[in-house]
Amino acid sequence: MKKLILTLLATFAIVSGAQASEAGMVLDKFPRERLTDVAALQNGAKVFVNYCLNCHSAAFMRYNRLRDIGLTEAQIKDNLMFATDKVGETMKVSLDANQAKEWFGATPPDLTVIARSRASHSGTGADYLYTFLRNFYRDDTKATGWNNLAFPSVGMPNPLxxxxxxxxxxxxxxxxxxxxxxxxxxxxxxxxxxxxxxxxAMVADLVAYLQWMGEPVQGQRVRLGVGVLIFLALFTFIAWRLNAAYWKDVK
Incomplete structure (x- = not known):
């Protein structure tokens, strides 16, 4: 645990407000089937709390919302809660913002809607994160010793x-x-x-969780939309036949 905490404290600091330079780089396609894979979402949540949550918060997500991806409160408490003992609390970190700015050069941003905020003309936010997290490399010219092909001169070392x-x-x-x-x-x-x-595969699970966290009801919204469209199609057919029956004897 001590080794893990030291690793977390030394990693995952993003320069707030900086934008990724994607010029000349084609984003890799995130495997979207992960978004409906409950096991992938659960594994992504585990990776998130172990490798992201010590520096980055998810202040608009409550731990108990993880029940929506099939986890029980006991599983959440036993395996995913390190910063609080209340399952109804939001995913905040104890890292002081002023200290974080002093250590990393900027306060690590909140990750609740990071996947939605990174969408661009060149790909979805999930595509960007999937590309970004897999393209770190060693660079001794940088203060952290790391660089990233998708985000040159990023202020964050490789968390993974x-x-x-x-x-x-x-x-x-x-x-x-x-x-x-x-x-x-x-x-x-x-x-x-x-x-x-x-x-x-592990990065895909993490990105799937980040995408889900930005809109937990996304799947429900899509299913509801499909149901509404089917209802409208059936109603349109019925209305058309009723209209034909009503006017058939009218000359």
Missing amino acids: WEMQGQRVAKFEADPHDKTHQVFAGYEQLAPGSLNPQEFD
Whole structure:
């Protein structure tokens, strides 16, 4: 636990208000089937509270809302609550905002609606987060020792490095513009506890949870919308036939 806390305190600090530079980078597609996979959402919640919640809050999400993804209050209390002992509390952190700004250069932003806020013309917020969390690399020129291909000069070190391992990015001259360099792949320096496929799956679960957290009733809203459209279609058909029956003898 001590090692985990130290890792958390040293990671996941995003420069508030900074924008990702996506120029020239195509966002990876987030596997959207994860959004309806209850096991994936539960695993994403576990990753979130273990690797994000020490620095970032989710001040508009209550722990007991996790019952909507199939968790019991006992499971929530026993496995996911570290900052409070009340299941009705919101997901706040004890990290002092002034200290966080001094340590990280900015107060780590709240993550309740981070997936919704990161949507852009180049992809959904889930696409961005899925790309961002999988593209950290070692960069000794940065204060944190880390950089990110999707967010150059990000002020946040890699929170998942123990699982992903350590790697460096390779760049080469752009054949069309010798004054610029283009990304040419990663070189693995040290393996992580997960292989690449397992790591991608874990990140997908985390992003699915972040997407769900931004709008927990999204699935219910979609189902309700589909039901309303089906009702309107049936009602339209019935109204059409009634109209035909009413006017059939009128000349």
